[in-house]
Amino acid sequence: MARIQFTDWTIPVAQVGSRPGQTKEIDQEFPAPEGIGDTIVGVKPGAPVHVAGQFDSIVDGLIFTGTLTAPVDAVCARCDVDLSRDFAEQVTAFFPYENKGEDLAAGKDDEETEIIAGEEESGDLYPLLDNGSFADIEPLIRDTFVTALPLQMLCRPDCKGLCPQCGADLNEEPAHVHDVVDPRFDALAALKAQLEQQEK
Ligand SMILES: [Zn+2]
Ligand SMILES: [Zn+2]
Structure with a gap:
């Protein structure tokens, strides 16, 4: 059986998954x-995405x-200045034990697999790997910020x-005006220049 590839986004959860009612707290950074x-x-x-919360x-x-907190880089839609802001999003996500790939790997019967496979398309379920030993939070991080x-x-x-x-920043020069009042x-003028060019 092929070993599951562990990534920067896998969190060991075997202990909390051993029986219901367990809690594991998470407070660490993951790469975006x-x-x-x-x-x-x-x-x-x-970029560092801070993940703080708990698995129950x-x-x-x-x-x-x-809460997932990510540094967002942007360009102001009006003045083109570079922006950098943290976005914090509250999330609740479900990681079911039955996972299609995992069940196939483990050779379990397909009955449960089919039911879960249908639900997975809703996009609300997130994967546990290696028979429930690890939670993979990469898709949760991506979905959360793509949506937010x-x-x-x-x-x-x-x-x-x-x-x-002229492209001058009007935040820096609020009094900025041109002599030409009518745009x-x-x-x-542009049309005139164009015509002159064509005549040459
Ligand atoms: Zn701006
Ligand atoms: Zn100007």
């Missing part, structure tokens, strides 16, 4: 998995409740953005 957001708003792969064993699995991150962020709610004519003049 790939695929959370993008360069506009995202968590860089490998019930009859058919482990429940994790806690906004598509855009602002450096501050009233960010004034950049001057549409349509700009469009006309």
